Amino acid sequence: MEVFHGPSTYEREPSRHPALKINSKEPFNAEPPVDELVRSYVTSVDMFYKRNHGPVPVLEDISLYRLEVGGLASNRCSLSMDAIKQLPKHTVVATIQCAGNRRTAMSMTRKVKGVGWGLAALGNGIWSGARLSDVLEIVGIPKYSRVSAYGGKHVEFVSVDKCKEENGGPYKGSIPLFQATNPEADVILAYEMNGEELSRDHGFPLRVVVPGVLGARSVKWLRNINIIAEECQGFFMQKDYKMFPPSVDWDNVNWGSRRPLMDFPVQCAICSPEDGSYLDGKGKVTVKGYALSGGGRGIERVDVSADGGKTWTEAKLAQGPKSGLGYIPDDDDHRDKWAWVLWEASIEVHLPADIVAKAVDTSANVQAEHVETIWNLRGVLNNSWHRIHINGTSKQLHSNL
Template sequence: MGIQIAYQDVSLPIELNWGMEPFNAEPPRSALVSSYVTPVDLFYKRNHGPIPVVDDIERYCINITGLIETPKKLYMRDVSFFPDFILQYVNLVGFSTTNRMLPKFNVTAILQCAGNRRTAMSKTRKVRGVGWDVSAIGNAVWGGAKLADVLELVGIPKLTSSTRSGGKHVEFVSIDKCKEENGGPYKASIPLSQATNPEADVLLAYEMNGEPLNRDHGYPLRVIVPGVIGARSVKWLDSINIIAEECQGFFMQKDYKMFPPSVDWDNIDWSTRRPQMDFPVQSVICSLEDVQSIKPGKITISGYAASGGGRGIERVDVSIDGGKTWIEASRFQKTGIPYILDHESSDKWAWVLFKITVDIPRSTQIVAKAVDSGANVQPENVQDIWNLRGILNTSWHRVEVRVGHSNM
């Protein structure tokens, strides 16, 4: 790109830090239910290498190449809306802004690491990966250009599944360098049919919660692929390639795949499983820690629920007796607006918060499980979905409460 790139690691003292290089951290679980939209400084950080710093925004561009007829360089001024004083500078130095009319869209969507809740899975059998608790997830308002609009600039119509040259996948390549790629860039891909579908809401995002992306979250430009695991929403975008087969990068072919419990590191064959895209229905209690002492009486239990693929949350069930009996929690997104499944007032890519007040007279186990709009239910036991990489732990979420000095 002909720009200066430095690398740095950024940390926040309020977070649970699982590694400084690469920097990975998550907020306390209680912070997640403090607001529907997760503040930027409370949004989990997932990196595979040092955080790149792009200093020269005027020279920064992404290359769109591959199995297309009209390759293109795309500058920030081509996809984003700048304040007037910046536009005056851009015009003064003679840069063209002819493509600047790409419409901006705001999409409220969660990002969730495939390894969210990995620590609980590792208690069954050891797994490899960042030791996430329950907070490797966040809900933000992403602002940017739809990828479907961007691809039209290189001659790919909307709702296209294959280019004339045989391109069927869109590969995103990062500035980020990581050891798993032998020092090469992080990369991932999605099907072209998804990338060119305006309803899929795939973005080239330059804003997060109404502000420019910060360095932790992909400044100056990143991909947001709603409804799939966070590993496909590539940060610090360097190039977009239209390719015939799915990306052959490490994190598509030798990571983030779901294997049965019978597979271990001695008998694994990565080629037998597809790269994970969608994620299953999930819910987590955020108002209580895994083991918490409380006084007898009424408590409010709250948390989040989400499902992949744009599926809504049909209900969240809470049990205060270890799963023997269940009561339905209330669900909501935006304050003051009832959550109605699949309604236009609801954000289909976002999480749903839940809340219920119950009476807890004695020590017990509190459990939460969600059901999505496809009638998919969280599995009861983590043992049944254990896998060697510790991904997609969507088993019932359980917390132990100890009341006074009573015994369980």
């Protein structure tokens, strides 16, 4: 029996929280109710979205686990979990977001292919593990390297799971070598999530966490790290998770014409009240949501409108927890670098109303106003203004006649 393997059936799946909205059962893909996202700055393990491409891998004996590191490096190494945990432990607060978050809304404009994610294909976690740059030094690659001694320019992560898209092979992805060897990029090999051992759904026993980059590059169930000359040639780097203009469809797509997606764009969404809600009367309504941006760019502000975008109110950005969770870094600036912000705004509404939210990041990037302008055949990176419609009760509607 293999010590660590990707099963071909779904008979040994982990248990999941019953409140999750299941978008596909096999492989299991699910997201929490949207209002759960704004209950806590740190998303619980149970309520963190689940993204799988096959059955969840099984590790029979952690004492026999080995991470193989090699490729175009001066040395090779095989690391046990004990050896990895002997390296300096680093903790980073980072939001992981699926590239397909908010895909359903994009599909309403024109049909796209992919899991039908709503607003909750993301979560904010506290990740702890060894810096990738420390591990790469073991195989002879110094920090801040752009190329290895043998011509390596990228770092490939190989999982143990079995994906139909890879013809039953493992999930793979890569990042540039400079990002991998730069300690300030905070790329880690995580073995803890929210202060506890990784769960199976989230990559036990070891996963990559690449902050500020779409979740497809934070490979779970890690088995190999390879230093390679070019980008990973796997399916999810070369024939998926790429951005095409609205004019490209499945009849004329040329996958080689676009680069793999990395940093996610500025994003925000309204989590409360929910679209289609019924509220009594008129007056103040408290609107809550999340906002984030990729590449280490924080959120400068969130604007909320109660009249479909004619006038705007600036939302209050909530801070992360100040106490009670000692494993969260004390440096607020560092914490916000890779993490979302939760926000809320008290706005005057006259029902029925169309409420809109948009975010601006610290580089002055702003969300696209209309989803039609960013439509793409895979339905990725929908960061258009988020719009919800709020209804009045029947009594309120009657009074408006």
